[in-house]
Amino acid sequence: MKFGHFDDGKREYVITQPNTPLPWINYLGCEAYFGLISNTAGGYSFYRDARLRRLTRYRYNNAPFDVGGRYLYIRDNETGQFWSPSWQPTRTPLDHYECRHGMGYTTIRSSRLQIEAQTCYFVPMGQNLEIWQCSVTNRRRKPARLSIFSSIEFCLWDAQDDATNFQRNFSTGQVEIENGVIYHKTEYRERRNHFAWFACSEKLAGFDTQRDTFLGAARGWDNPAAVERGKSFNSVAYGWAPHGSHHVKLNLKPGETRQIIFLLGYHENPVDQKFDPPDSQTINKRTVKPIIAKYLDGKNIAAAFEELRRYWDGLLGVYQVDSPDLHANRMVNIWNACQCMATFNMSRSASFYESGIGRGLGFRDSNQDLLGFVQMVPARARERILDIAATQLAGGGAFHQYQPLTKRGNNDIGSGFNDDPHWLILGVAAYLKETGDWSILDEPVPFENEPGSERPLYEHLRRSCHYTLERLGPHGLPLIGRADWNDCLNLNCFSDTPGQSFQTTTNKDGKVAESVFIAGLFVLAAKELAAIARKRKLNAEARRYLAHAAKMEEAVCRHGWDGQWFVRAYDDFGKPIGSKVCKEGKIFIEPQGFCIMAGIGLKDGKARLALESVNKNLATPHGIVLLQPAYTKYYIELGEISSYPPGYKENAGIFCHNNPWIIIAEAMAGNGDRAFDYYTRINPSARENIGQLHRCEPYVFAQMIAGRDAPTHGEAKNSWLTGTAAWTYFAVTQWIFGIRTEYDGLLIDPCIPARWKGFKVSRVFRGETFNIEVRNPSGVMKGVRRVVMDGVEVVGQLLHPAGTGRTHNVLVEMG
Ligand code: GLC
Ligand code: GLC
Numbered sequence: 110m111k112f113g114h115f116d117d118g119k120r121e122y123v124i125t126q127p128n129t130p131l132p133w134i135n136y137l138g139c140e141a142y143f144g145l146i147s148n149t150a151g152g153y154s155f156y157r158d159a160r161l162r163r164l165t166r167y168r169y170n171n172a173p174f175d176v177g178g179r180y181l182y183i184r185d186n187e188t189g190q191f192w193s194p195s196w197q198p199t200r201t202p203l204d205h206y207e208c209r210h211g212m213g214y215t216t217i218r219s220s221r222l223q224i225e226a227q228t229c230y231f232v233p234m235g236q237n238l239e240i241w242q243c244s245v246t247n248r249r250r251k252p253a254r255l256s257i258f259s260s261i262e263f264c265l266w267d268a269q270d271d272a273t274n275f276q277r278n279f280s281t282g283q284v285e286i287e288n289g290v291i292y293h294k295t296e297y298r299e300r301r302n303h304f305a306w307f308a309c310s311e312k313l314a315g316f317d318t319q320r321d322t323f324l325g326a327a328r329g330w331d332n333p334a335a336v337e338r339g340k341s342f343n344s345v346a347y348g349w350a351p352h353g354s355h356h357v358k359l360n361l362k363p364g365e366t367r368q369i370i371f372l373l374g375y376h377e378n379p380v381d382q383k384f385d386p387p388d389s390q391t392i393n394k395r396t397v398k399p400i401i402a403k404y405l406d407g408k409n410i411a412a413a414f415e416e417l418r419r420y421w422d423g424l425l426g427v428y429q430v431d432s433p434d435l436h437a438n439r440m441v442n443i444w445n446a447c448q449c450m451a452t453f454n455m456s457r458s459a460s461f462y463e464s465g466i467g468r469g470l471g472f473r474d475s476n477q478d479l480l481g482f483v484q485m486v487p488a489r490a491r492e493r494i495l496d497i498a499a500t501q502l503a504g505g506g507a508f509h510q511y512q513p514l515t516k517r518g519n520n521d522i523g524s525g526f527n528d529d530p531h532w533l534i535l536g537v538a539a540y541l542k543e544t545g546d547w548s549i550l551d552e553p554v555p556f557e558n559e560p561g562s563e564r565p566l567y568e569h570l571r572r573s574c575h576y577t578l579e580r581l582g583p584h585g586l587p588l589i590g591r592a593d594w595n596d597c598l599n600l601n602c603f604s605d606t607p608g609q610s611f612q613t614t615t616n617k618d619g620k621v622a623e624s625v626f627i628a629g630l631f632v633l634a635a636k637e638l639a640a641i642a643r644k645r646k647l648n649a650e651a652r653r654y655l656a657h658a659a660k661m662e663e664a665v666c667r668h669g670w671d672g673q674w675f676v677r678a679y680d681d682f683g684k685p686i687g688s689k690v691c692k693e694g695k696i697f698i699e700p701q702g703f704c705i706m707a708g709i710g711l712k713d714g715k716a717r718l719a720l721e722s723v724n725k726n727l728a729t730p731h732g733i734v735l736l737q738p739a740y741t742k743y744y745i746e747l748g749e750i751s752s753y754p755p756g757y758k759e760n761a762g763i764f765c766h767n768n769p770w771i772i773i774a775e776a777m778a779g780n781g782d783r784a785f786d787y788y789t790r791i792n793p794s795a796r797e798n799i800g801q802l803h804r805c806e807p808y809v810f811a812q813m814i815a816g817r818d819a820p821t822h823g824e825a826k827n828s829w830l831t832g833t834a835a836w837t838y839f840a841v842t843q844w845i846f847g848i849r850t851e852y853d854g855l856l857i858d859p860c861i862p863a864r865w866k867g868f869k870v871s872r873v874f875r876g877e878t879f880n881i882e883v884r885n886p887s888g889v890m891k892g893v894r895r896v897v898m899d900g901v902e903v904v905g906q907l908l909h910p911a912g913t914g915r916t917h918n919v920l921v922e923m924g
Contacts, residue, residue, distance in 0.1 A: 110801040115794065115808070116209070120421070120443045122808040124148045124208040127196035130804035132175040132461055134829070135210035136451050137239055138232035139420070142375060144179075144239055145459060146215045146230055148208040150195035151178035152461075153264070156237060156303070156375040158514040159458045159465030163268040164305045164375055165261050166350075169464050173197070176329075177262060179241060179373070182336045183224060184256040186358075191256075191336050194219045194226035198330035210808070212421035212447055214414070223248040224255065233404065233413035234420055238374030242410055245369070247361035255359045258336050259371050262320055263293040263305060263351040269466040282351040284318040285392055290401060291318055291353045292392055303377045304392055307353035310370035310405045315341025320352035372404050424450065424485040428842055432861075432868035434785075436794040441842060444794070444808045448834040449481030451809075453489070455830055458513070462812075462827040469510040469519050472497060472529045473594065474832055476536035481835025483543045484850075484874075490540055495554055498533060498569045503556040505530050505576030509591075509612075517558055522613060527580060527590035528627050530573035531634040537570060538637040542850035545875055547644065567645070574638055577631050578657060582623035582679065585664035587631060589624040589678060591615065592748075594699060594767075595735075597759040598624075599748025600680050611749035623679045625669035625687075629703035632658045632665070636707070644852060662709050670715060674722040675700035677736075680746050687736065694747075696726050697736045702770025705777060716778055723771055724783070731823040732763035732791040733771055734816040756819025763814040765791045765833040769840035776844040776860035781890030784845055785862045788837070799823065810834055848872050848881060855908040857921050859883055860891040867923075878916040879908060885923040894924035 112133075113124035124133055127149050134152060137144035143159075145152035145167075152175075153167035167177045176198055184191035192201035195208075195217045203219045214231035225246040232239045247253040265271045265278050285292040289312070293305040317323035317335055322344035325334025335341050341356040359367055376397040385393035403409050430441050456475055459465035475497055483490040500511045500518040507529040508518025518524075540549065550570075553563035580588045589600050591612050599611045600622035606614075639654035669676045677687025677697035687697040701719045710716035727733045739755030740747070753760035768791050775784035789795045791814065797807035802823045805811045810833040811825035843849040847859035848870050855874050867884040896903040897920045908919065 110799075111797055112800050113807075115439055115797075117439050117443065119209070119211065120425070121209040121211040122444075122806075124210070125206065127203070127206050127208070130801065133210070133806045134461055135215045136454065137213060137215070137230060139213060139450065139454060140235065142232050142237040142239065143454060143459070144230070144232065145461070146179065147175050147461070148210070148215075148217070149175060149178070149197035150180055150193075150217060150228075150230075151175035151197055153177070154239060154373060155268075155459070155465065158512070159455075160268050161514055162266060162303070162375070163264040163271065163465065164373070166264040166271065168272075175461070179230060180260040180330065181226070181228065181241075181243065182258040182260065182333070183221075183226060183245070184258070184336055184339055185222060185224070186254040186256055186339055189337075189339065190222065192221050194221075194228065200331065212425070212443075213417050220248070224253060229414075231414060231417060234416050236374075236400070236404070236413075237376065238372055238400065238404060240404060240410055240413070241371040241373070243369045243371065244366050245359060245361065246366040247363060250363050252363065253359075253361045255361065256314070256336075256339055257357045257359060257369060258333070258341070259307075259309065259353065259355045260323070260330070260333070261307060261353045261373060263295070263353065265295045265351075266301070268464075272466075280348040282346050282348045284346045284351050286316060286318060286345065287394065289313045289316070289355065291316060291355075292394070293351050293353070294392055295351060297383065297392065298390060302380050302383055303375060306372075306374050306376060306397060306401065307355075308372045308374075308401050308405060309355040309357065310368075311357040313355050314358045315343050315356040317341050317344045317354040317356075318352055319344035319346040320350035323352055323354050368407060370405055370407065370410065372401060374400065376400070427484045427873045428848075429871045430842070430846055430868060431870075432846070433865050434789075436789065436792045437841060437845075439794055440792060441838070441846075445481075445810070445834060445838045445841075446485065448809045448829060449478070449838055450485065451829055452478040452831070452834045453482040453486065453493075456513070457830045460827075460829045463830055469512040470497075471510050472500065472507040473509070473526065473532045476532035477832045478835045479536040480539050480839040483539050487540070487544045487546075491544075491546070491549055494533075494536055494540055494549065495552055495566070497536070498554045498566055499556075499558050501530070501533065501556055501569050501572070503562065503572075505572030505574075507533070508557075525591045525615075526593065526596075526612075527577065527587055527624065528593040528630055530576045531627070531630045533573050534570050534634040534638055537566065538641065539850070541641065542852055543874075545852075550641070550645070567641075570638055570641070574631075574635055574654065574657070577627065582621060583683060584623055584668035584679060585660070586623035586625060586668060586679070587627035588619055589622045589627065590619060593624045593627045594630070595626070595750065595759055597749035597752070598678060598686075599750075600678065600746065602748045603681070603745050604748065605745060611752070617681045621679070621683055622681045625665060625676050625678055625700045626703055628661050628665045628669060629675070629700055629707045629709060632661050632707035632709060633703065635661070640852060662707075665704060665709055666715070669700065669704070674719045675704045675715075682746065686747070693738045693740050694736050695738065696722060698723065698727055698733055698764075698767050698771065699735075702767055702774055705774035706770060711777065716774065720771070720775060720778060720780070728787070729763065729817045729822070730790060731814050732765060733768050733787060734761045735759055735764045735767065736761050739816070739818040754819070756816040756822065758813055761816045761818050763791065763816050765810055765812060765814060766831055766836060769833070769836035772840040773844045776840070776847070776891075779860060779891040781845070781860040782862050784840075784860055788841055788845065791833075791837070793825075810837055846870055850874070851907060853907060854910060855879060857881065857883075857893060857896055857906045857908065857919070858891075859893070859921075859923065861885065863888045863890050875910040876912060876914050877910045879919055880916065881919040881921060883921040883923060887924045889923050892923055894922045896921050
């Protein structure tokens with residue numbers, strides 16, 4: 110069953126039924142001001158940091174799931190009937206409903222009682238505000254006398270404190286109302302120099318700023334007293350819950366359409382110019398008024414929307430594919446790229462599954478995310494890399510997370526996740542391959558943000574590598590620390606106390622438990638580092654890295670190979686995990702993917718065996734599960750992984766993030782049929798028809814799909830903010846279509862289903878456009894017979910951009 114459809118021409122997903130199985134959301138904003146918006150206008154907004162600068166309030170895990178948002182009410186003043194044009198929060202049946210999520214905007218259109226409403230929500234480029242451009246049309250044969258009410262609930266900035274510290278917060282709320290603009294200024298009197306504002310283009314019939322007055326005692330958003338009676342209370346918030354509501358009266362002739370613009374914004378004043386007059390407590394509004402005036406003008410809104418569209422043209426234009434597969438095309442060309450930008454902007458902080466108060470930017474996550482967005486925003490990727498590297502510890506380890514506003518490492522979680530440092534090498538490698546900007550390696554970057562500790566970025570990469578060499582276990586494999594990529598494999602925790610963190614509680618000295626996954630990651634990263642060193646003419650150093658990689662590879666083959674697949678780890682007793690000798694958890698996905706991606710076993714048949722074992726033991730129609738058999742009980746020596754019921758999350762769920770590792774491994778091994786088949790199994794567009802089972806958005810990847818041990822096998826959870834976005838994008842664009850960035854150019858190395866006759870890719874790379882047509886006349890899965898660029902046959906498969914900014918026509922013949 111479907112709840113909508115793709116409109117690829119417009120780059121939109123069209124939801125045609127408001128009660129989707131879960132809220133289906135979109136993101137607004139791409140720089141500093143952000144919003145989450147569901148298909149029924151639920152969600153919230155914030156400035157830069159979802160926890161510390163939250164503009165509007167949102168209650169997670171609510172019932173109904175999604176209440177609280179950017180709401181409008183339409184009231185028929187003849188009959189007193191009212192409804193929400195976005196369906197929530199009144200949930201009054203609509204005669205027609207359609208929500209279009211597009212690139213950076215969402216439009217909700219509906220009609221009831223022959224009154225049509227359409228609202229387009231977006232954030233203009235370079236501005237700290239959102240626009241709700243609303244138009245209302247009277248389709249009746251007679252005039253309509255209507256009232257429109259807007260409604261948002263302000264958050265008192267720190268979303269965590271806002272949700273808990275009621276003894277204080279019920280007394281701090283303050284607002285100002287001037288010329289129909291509602292200003293939310295809680296804590297402005299003391300240390301804040303920022304406020305929120307909510308404006309409307311029309312003359313107001315009234316307003317409300319105290320939530321409980323607007324709603325009335327014991328009422329909810331579905332039936333506010335002000336809307337029911339058809340008249341605002343003109344309430345002014347002192348304490349309690351500051352709220353924003355405008356009341357506009359509209360008299361529409363038959364057929365008439367009227368536009369109403371609402372603006373919600375964030376504004377900062379210079380600290381010494383907060384008040385006007387200076388000795389008053391009144392907000393200085395001189396700096397914000399021109400902005401408000403500008404965007405209350407429809408002409409400027411149209412221009413801003415056009416600018417947003419062009420911005421996305423630019424982002425998406427970097428890689429466009431035309432293949433025989435519709436689902437791959439639309440994900441690569443539109444939605445997967447869009448999701449990668451969301452992970453760039455949000456990391457794992459704010460989605461409908463990440464509350465915006467929990468996690469900062471993850472060191473490991475952010476580096477992997479780079480793989481998906483570096484081609485779209487290389488300059489910002491550069492900045493991101495330098496920010497991440499500045500949180501690295503002098504010993505090469507890393508703070509597991511850092512806060513976006515302060516850019517400092519997060520002490521609560523600390524470090525000791527022994528995979529972390531290597532992701533920096535992979536992130537930097539991806540950046541270098543995309544841009545050829547070798548100067549980044551010479552950028553001075555501090556350790557732990559400590560002024561004076563700056564060393565070139567390259568030195569950070571060295572220390573990342575040495576971090577592992579200094580932490581080898583009894584088998585010569587890397588010690589795992591608190592966890593590796595799998596946050597839930599906690600081999601030093603041994604927690605028996607409810608509520609303890611599996612990651613930060615450590616009861617063992619950590620000198621025994623080892624990770625084969627980190628070994629694979631290390632080999633891959635050390636090889637990249639060797640290539641980078643060679644480019645810097647540090648040939649001896651490059652050889653050393655290769656020697657370390659070879660030695661690690663040997664340790665993997667000796668102690669990390671189980672006969673049919675790679676072992677996962679050794680626990681604190683030195684017993685293997687992910688081995689045939691185990692009762693449960695005999696085989697894991699991660700080492701199969703990463704060891705093969707590192708090149709281990711490609712020559713001696715281990716890779717093929719491991720991939721067959723994955724196919725036999727882990728692959729399901731809904732994707733590849735993380736391990737088998739699932740853990741049926743809690744194992745104190747394994748930690749959080751065995752805390753999940755079988756089939757969910759890391760305990761044998763389909764953790765989509767690492768499915769692309771197997772896809773890449775299959776592509777490396779030359780099996781294009783299987784690589785593409787695995788890709789399609791988790792591709793949300795290809796799962797659109799099973800929406801009732803899948804439940805999450807059909808236009809973005811989810812972190813997890815319930816595994817075969819779960820009663821809800823095939824059900825997705827935790828959409829949007831997941832490493833799946835970058836890895837699937839990377840796998841399909843660089844390994845299946847095989848248009849791959851290398852240090853010296855663009856490599857053409859497709860690995861596709863044998864039945865494909867060919868495909869086309871247009872790729873903007875280092876300032877040049879490559880229009881590539883791949884033909885597959887003999888139906889192979891991999892192998893390139895010849896490459897012709899601009900009429901001249903290329904030696905090998907690498908295209909060298911000459912920096913001329915030209916457009917090239919490239920013809921590739923597989924065979
Ligand atoms: C989550 C985390 C990521 C981790 C993964 C597996 O996606 O954000 O860092 O690698 O879970 O545990
Ligand atoms: C990762 C995992 C999640 C776990 C968390 C630990 O995000 O996906 O299952 O609870 O790490 O903090």
